[in-house]
Amino acid sequence: MILPKKFYLQETTTVAKNLLGKILIRKYGSLVLKSLIVETEAYIGNHDPACHAYYKITPRNQLMFEEGGVTYVYFIYGNYFCFNIVTGNKGEGNAVLIRAVEPLSGESEMMKNRKNITGENLANGPGKLCMALNINKNDNGLKVYSQNSNIQIKDAGIKINPNEIKTTKRIGISQGEEFLYRYFLKNNKFVTPHKFNRL
Template sequence: MKFKKIPIKYFQRSALDVAPFLLGKLLVRRINNNFLVTRIVETEAYLNDDPASHSFGRITERNKAMYDAGGQFYVYFIYGNYFCVNVVTNVKGHGEAVLVRAVEPVSGIGEMIKNRRNIKNEHDLTNGPGKLCMALNIDKTFYGARTDGEDLFIAYDENPGDFEIGISKRIGLSVSKEIEHRFFIKGNIFVTKHKFNN
């Protein structure tokens, strides 16, 4: 399989630009030379002056990847069960990232299903940040890995097609609830089901 990986420089700008840019791009996982291909349909931007961001405050062992140069993955563990994957943005020292909240399976769906449990319907497979990491078997081994790497990378979709981008408040926060830094593909069934879907 041939992929056109996105050069790292495209991630070395504001998370607010990268978040909508990532919509419609491919998030690809290679396992044993088998490619699990997905299309990104929902993202959220986190800046370092945002109390909801893991980079808020100071540099710690967990958030240090966010302060490193853009174009690498920031993976974190949450609620004792789940991993979530982000793309670090901007140049070194900013503390920004874009959370990948939902993807649409393109190929390798059978393998993704094997990695998940209790799937209720088709879109349940990857319509959430924890779910997509399970389906693609993404864990902390990708912490700090480049976005143009071999086993997990981001690529252009050769035939992206037309879609409209929606913007809304972010999901699951107890602070900074009013900031509209969530971006999604309108009408896509893999976008997380919530109050803010248009």
């Protein structure tokens, strides 16, 4: 079933943790790509210096101030997109960054999007994930709880044991690193690789 809107109105860190093990559905053209969310980060507007929404509302980040359950896609470093889901109530400026997914179906299409890169390197990072799923700034502001949306999150009934979830500092940010807001599945090889997996 599709996760209801109220799922995204919980505390941001709760949403980030509970999104692990959920199914990300991506539709475009006649294609449907399915993947399992294995890594997320929480960004909390009002007390988080690393959050885009911390300073003030701008045209770029205004979507983060919408009510929870819409997508927030932004372009970074000239080359790459990052895919977020807004959480909380209107005006709060919270979001969960989806950092990595495990492909479930449509993997050959994802490979094509990734120039034939496959296996655990297919979508183990926010920029790679967007490339594999063909997500770009046109996908900003989609309602992930809507039946008609091109991006949906479904609960497949997969139970994640709390001790399967590892919590670490966030990655690649220059401020606010004291927060342990990154969550990923401990034994999943599709999470972000390399040095960042130390605590």
